Amino acid sequence: MAVKTASVNFYNLQVKLNFKPRVKNTHLRVAKNAQISMTLPFRATQKQAIDFLEKNKEWLINTHERILKNMPKDDEFILLGKIYKIKFDEIYKIPVIDDNEILVKDKNLLEKFKKTRAKEIFSKAIMEFKPLINREVNRITVRNMQTRWGSCNSRKGYINLNINLVEKDEELIKYVVLHELTHLIYPHHQKSFYNFIERIMPDFRKREKRLNGKIV
Numbered sequence: 217m218a219v220k221t222a223s224v225n226f227y228n229l230q231v232k233l234n235f236k237p238r239v240k241n242t243h244l245r246v247a248k249n250a251q252i253s254m255t256l257p258f259r260a261t262q263k264q265a266i267d268f269l270e271k272n273k274e275w276l277i278n279t280h281e282r283i284l285k286n287m288p289k290d291d292e293f294i295l296l297g298k299i300y301k302i303k304f305d306e307i308y309k310i311p312v313i314d315d316n317e318i319l320v321k322d323k324n325l326l327e328k329f330k331k332t333r334a335k336e337i338f339s340k341a342i343m344e345f346k347p348l349i350n351r352e353v354n355r356i357t358v359r360n361m362q363t364r365w366g367s368c369n370s371r372k373g374y375i376n377l378n379i380n381l382v383e384k385d386e387e388l389i390k391y392v393v394l395h396e397l398t399h400l401i402y403p404h405h406q407k408s409f410y411n412f413i414e415r416i417m418p419d420f421r422k423r424e425k426r427l428n429g430k431i432v
Contacts (some may be wrong), residue, residue, distance in 0.1 A: 220235035220258065224269075226264065226269050226276075227273070229276070229277075233256060233265050234253060234256065235295070236257070239255055242264075245271055245428055246429035248283065248380070250284050252280065272321065272359065275285060279429050283429055286299075293318050293326065294328075296383075296384070296389075297385040298387075301318070303319050303320070304320060305319060306321055308321050311326065323422065331358055331379055333356050335358050336384035338382075339390060341393040342397065344414070345390075345393060351373065351397070351401060351404065353397070354373035357375070357376045358377050358378075359377075360379055361376070361378040361379075364378060365377070365427065366395065366396040370401075370418050373400065375397065377393070388423055389424060391417060391427065394413060394416060394417055395420075398412055
């Protein structure tokens with residue numbers, strides 16, 4: 217049974233509706249680029265979708281406005297939840313963070329700096345949780361990912377992390393890292409997977425919602 221899609225205008229907000237088989241509950245999400253989507257059971261109706269949106273109207277409008285406000289402008293750089301103004305200057309061969317500014321030679325050097333810091337921060341989080349996982353991590357890849365914060369190849373021991381995750385607060389980074397590491401033990405999203413995460417990180421559900429701008 218194929219996925220059905222539709223789009224509705226809700227108080228001047230475009231909401232993409234995805235009607236999926238095997239989905240039992242309705243989920244509403246505001247992505248990091250401020251796009252709004254809903255996942256619904258396959259036989260749900262657009263009226264049910266609108267009713268759900270009305271019920272969560274205040275959360276949706278506030279979350280959408282907050283994400284729009286926090287989206288980086290062309291002259292801004294985000295690291296661990298903090299926004300820095302970018303100042304390009306040929307004299308800065310190595311990027312320098314000075315209070316609320318990041319001083320750097322050019323955009324290419326800034327991108328290299330972002331990837332280096334991401335690797336350092338992600339590796340630190342992996343080392344924190346690795347003793348609790350007791351599985352080998354054979355490769356860590358940091359790259360741009362369009363739809364995921366991370367992924368895991370449990371058979372090979374590979375962990376992939378979205379470079380843009382480094383823009384988030386450290387506690388949200390730790391959640392994603394723990395989530396992917398847990399897949400080395402539980403290569404699925406069944407109850408045992410989430411139970412394991414909860415034993416280590418009891419507030420992981422709150423972190424997950426903050427990370428994805430999501431309401432369930």
